[in-house]
Structures are given as structure tokens and as C-alpha cells.
Amino acid sequence: MGKIESVQQFLRNQDVDAAFVTTPDNIFYLSGFSSNPHERLLGLMIFKEAEPFIICPLMEVPDVKATGWPFEVIGHADTEDAWDVVLKAIRNRGYMPKSFAIEKSHLTVERLERVDQLFPGATFTRLDEQLNRMRVIKDAEELTNLRIAAELADYAVEVGCKEIAEGKTELEILMAIEFEMKKKGVQKMSFDTMVLSGPKTASPHGTPGDRKIQKGDFILFDLGVIYNGYCSDITRTVAFGEPTDAQREIYETVRQAEQAAVDLVRPGVKALELDKAARDVISTAGYGDYFTHRLGHGLGISVHEYPSITGTNDMILTEGMVFTIEPGIYHPDITGVRIEDDVVVTADGVEVLTKFPKELRIIDPA
Ligand code: GLY
Ligand code: MN
Ligand code: MN
Numbered sequence: 001m002g003k004i005e006s007v008q009q010f011l012r013n014q015d016v017d018a019a020f021v022t023t024p025d026n027i028f029y030l031s032g033f034s035s036n037p038h039e040r041l042l043g044l045m046i047f048k049e050a051e052p053f054i055i056c057p058l059m060e061v062p063d064v065k066a067t068g069w070p071f072e073v074i075g076h077a078d079t080e081d082a083w084d085v086v087l088k089a090i091r092n093r094g095y096m097p098k099s100f101a102i103e104k105s106h107l108t109v110e111r112l113e114r115v116d117q118l119f120p121g122a123t124f125t126r127l128d129e130q131l132n133r134m135r136v137i138k139d140a141e142e143l144t145n146l147r148i149a150a151e152l153a154d155y156a157v158e159v160g161c162k163e164i165a166e167g168k169t170e171l172e173i174l175m176a177i178e179f180e181m182k183k184k185g186v187q188k189m190s191f192d193t194m195v196l197s198g199p200k201t202a203s204p205h206g207t208p209g210d211r212k213i214q215k216g217d218f219i220l221f222d223l224g225v226i227y228n229g230y231c232s233d234i235t236r237t238v239a240f241g242e243p244t245d246a247q248r249e250i251y252e253t254v255r256q257a258e259q260a261a262v263d264l265v266r267p268g269v270k271a272l273e274l275d276k277a278a279r280d281v282i283s284t285a286g287y288g289d290y291f292t293h294r295l296g297h298g299l300g301i302s303v304h305e306y307p308s309i310t311g312t313n314d315m316i317l318t319e320g321m322v323f324t325i326e327p328g329i330y331h332p333d334i335t336g337v338r339i340e341d342d343v344v345v346t347a348d349g350v351e352v353l354t355k356f357p358k359e360l361r362i363i364d365p366a
Contacts, residue, residue, distance in 0.1 A: 003030050003134065004052055010101070010130050011048040017097035018090075019046040019127050020115065023106045025301045026131050027054070032067040034229055035060055041082035041111075050093040055086055083114050101127035132306040136298060137320035142230060143344060146299070146322055149190075149232035150342050150353035152225045156181055157236045157356045160195060160221045164240055164363050170195040170208040173219075181225055190224030190231035190303040201237065201336030204293055204328060215241040215365045218251075218335040224303060231303040233324050234354045235340030238361040246334045250287065251360050257281035257327040258339045258358070261295060265325075265343055265350035271313040278327040279311065287329045296324035299342055321345045322353075 001009065007019050007030065021027055021044040028034040031044055037057060046052040051071050054064055058075030065073060074089050076082040090096065097119060102112070104126050116122060138146065156177050163176045174195045181189070196206045198217040213219065217240045224233040237251065257278040264277050275295040282291045296309035299322050307315045309323055321344070328338030342353040 004046055006134055007046045007127075007130070008048060010127075011046070014101065014125060016099045016101045016125055017048055018099075019101040020044075020107075021046070021103065021127065021131070022111070023103050023131075025305075026103065026135075028229055029131070029135055029301055031064075031069050033064045033069060035063065040078075041076065041086075043086070045086070045090070047093065047097070050095070053089055055082065055089065083118055087118050097122065099123045099125065101125050101130070103128050103131070135300055136306040137318060138300060138322050138344070139320070142300065143320075143322070145228040145230035146232065146342065146344070147353055149225055149227035149230050150234070150355075152181065152184060152186060152227060153223060153232040153234040153342075154354055154356040155184070156193075156223050156225065157221050157234060160219075160223075161238055161361060161363060164213060164219060164238070166215060166240075166365055167212050169210045169212055170197055170200075171210060173213075174208050177221075177223065186225045186227070188226045190226055190233055194220065194222035196220045196222075196336070197240075199332065199335075202330045202332045203336065204330055204338065213240055216244075217241075218243070218247060218337065220336060220338060222338065222340065229301055231299055231301070232342055232354065233299055233303055233326075233340060234342065234356065235326055235328075235338045236356050236358075236361070237335075237337045237339065238363055240363050241365045242362065243360070244334075248360065249285070250329045250331060250334055251337050253282055253285040253287060254327055254329050254337045254339050255358055255360075257291075258325055258341065261325045261327070262341060262343060262350060262352060265317065265345055266348060267317055267319050267345055269317050271307050271309045271315045271317065272311050274309055274325065275311040275313075278325070282327060282329060287331070290329045290331050291327060292330065293328070296326050296340075298323045317345045319345050319347050 040057045053072040061075040076085040159180045163173045201220040220237045222235040261274040261278040294310040298305040326340030330336040344351040
């Protein structure tokens with residue numbers, strides 16, 4: 001069954017008249033059209049029975065058609081009220097929906113009020129989980145894109161390692177990585193590239209800046225690229241010069257925690273078991289208080305999607321799920337270390353997409 005048909009099947013099962021999808025990533029998943037509409041209206045309307053349509057800024061109509069979208073595409077000019085255009089397109093189909101499935105986690109209050117005004121008395125149900133469930137299992141083509149995205153991320157870390165030198169700033173290294181990615185044809189990174197050094201590695205969501213690399217630093221790279229619409233997300237932490245025993249101990253603890261979770265991945269295991277496996281290693285070593293986030297997150301068109309790999313998610317892993325495994329220890333007085341891989345649940349185990357080595361890489365400052 002096609003993706004649009006799956007949503008129509010959902011509408012029939014729930015007895016809902018129409019689905020109105022406005023999240024760009026969900027629109028890309030369902031239609032193949034990718035765009036950032038900023039504040040303009042971009043929507044995909046799917047009806048229980050009638051043909052779907054895409055509503056988009058007028059200037060993007062040719063781009064939608066170029067994707068091979070086989071149904072109607074309606075443009076709205078910047079001088080028009082996009083919602084009047086939506087209403088007209090629906091009326092042309094000869095009926096007025098009385099119930100809508102919407103992405104409640106995305107549709108703004110302002111937009112919801114507008115839909116409510118155009119369709120007085122309409123009821124609203126959640127579409128979010130249905131789309132998340134559809135997206136959580138990747139098909140062969142999606143896996144190919146994710147494999148290539150991961151390969152490029154491995155290469156980006158290698159570039160970063162080669163750029164490390166005493167006195168260079170985090171931003172200079174970051175710039176070299178992204179310059180090289182652009183040369184490889186990468187249009188966009190999955191998120192803002194992170195290059196953190198020395199004490200800054202102890203901040204899981206730190207911001208790269210003008211700190212200069214010094215001997216004895218650990219340097220943490222967290223980055224990813226988008227390939228054909230699919231994201232990678234890798235973290236590696238390397239040493240610049242001989243590490244101290246304390247730094248080594250933290251690194252080895254994270255490496256063992258990460259490997260313990262990777263080794264557990266197979267169909268039938270619960271997401272929370274992975275988090276526990278990694279967290280147990282870190283807690284047993286005495287660093288439990290310094291591992292302050294979940295183990296990982298699903299990966300695909302969005303850099304964070306289903307499934308969330310937390311200590312409370314009892315979702316059962318199934319073949320085709322793709323997610324990150326990224327334990328960390330963030331010690332303000334010693335160092336921060338995170339190691340992050342992208343993994344696929346296979347029929348009988350795991351495929352690790354990111355292949356950059358995980359033994360501690362020591363970069364010689366000489
Ligand atoms: N840098 C985002 C993440 O690893 O989740
Ligand atoms: Mn990451
Ligand atoms: Mn991640």
C-alpha cells in the first residue's frame with residue numbers, strides 16, 4: 001500500500017474526513033516534495049475518499065510538479081489569503097469535511113483557529129503517532145540513503161581529526177569540515193556542527209567558538225549530513241596529546257557503555273533495555289550522575305524522530321528501525337566524552353552505519 005493510501009486507510013478506520021499535514025518532513029515523506037516554507041502555508045490535504053492536494057507558495061508549484069507528485073498542486077500568491085485558497089480547493093471536491101486529523105505537536109494555535117473558523121464545528125484528532133509509526137520502519141531505499149549519509153559523516157570526522165592543530169579554533173576546524181562536505185556535494189548538515197574542545201566537551205549541547213586547541217584537550221565532534229533527505233548523526237571524541245589516566249578511564253567507560261547497547265540491538269528487545277545496558281556500565285564505573293540524557297533517538301528524514309531510546313520507552317525494536325546510540329559522560333573537571341553511532345535493527349541483529357573507529361584516537365601534537 002502506498003503512503004497516501006495508508007493515511008486514507010487510517011482516516012477510514014478512525015472515521016475522520018481529512019488529514020491536514022503541515023510538517024515539512026512529513027510532507028516530504030508522503031509526497032517526495034521537500035521545502036522550508038518559512039511562515040508561508042505549505043500543506044498536504046488527504047481525504048478519506050477524494051484525491052489529495054498540496055497547497056504551497058505559488059513560486060514553488062513547479063518544484064512540486066518536478067518531483068512527479070501525481071495529484072493536484074495549488075499555489076497561493078503572497079497577496080492572497082492561503083486559507084481562502086484551501087477552502088476553494090476543498091469546495092471544488094464537492095464536500096465539506098467535518099473532522100480533521102492534524103499534527104497536534106506542530107500546527108500552531110493561530111492556524112488551528114483559522115481551520116476552526118473555516119470549518120465551523122469541525123473536530124480534530126491526532127495524526128502525529130500514525131505518521132511517526134509509518135516513518136519508524138525504513139524501506140530499502142531509505143536505508144541506502146542513510147548508509148551514504150553515515151559514510152559522509154565518517155569522512156567528516158576524519159577531516160576534523162586532520163585539521164586539529166595547536167592554536168586552531170573550534171570554528172576554524174568546523175569550517176574546514178563543512179567546506180569539505182560542500183565539495184562532496186552535501187547541501188546541508190543535519191544540524192549545527194559541533195566541535196568542542198577541552199572543558200567545553202563537558203557541555204552536551206555546547207556551542208563551538210573561538211577557543212584555541214591546546215595539548216591535553218579532548219575534542220568532541222558531533223555532526224551529520226543530509227543525503228537525499230536523510231540524516232546522519234555521529235559523535236566521536238579524540239585526544240590531542242597523551243591523555244591522563246582520568247581522561248582515559250572516562251573514555252573507556254563510555255566506549256564500553258556504547259558497545260554494550262550496540263551488542264544488545266535485535267528485534268524483540270525493548271528500547272529501555274538499551275538505555276539500561278549503557279547506563280549500568282556508566283553507573284557501575286561511578287559516573288552515573290554525569291550521563292544526563294537519554295541513550296539515543298530515531299533517525300531518518302528528521303534528525304530526531306521515533307523511536308526515542310529512553311529508560312522508560314518500552315517500545316519493542318523491530319527490523320528496519322534506525323536510531324542513534326550515544327552515551328556520554330560530561331565531567332566538568334576531567335573531560336566530556338560522547339560516542340554516537342547510527343544503527344539499523346536487522347532481521348537478526350544490528351547493522352552499524354557509522355564506522356569511524358571507536359578506539360581512542362590520540363592525535364600527536366608534534
Ligand atoms: N547533536 C544532536 C544529537 O546528537 O542528538
Ligand atoms: Mn549527534
Ligand atoms: Mn544524536
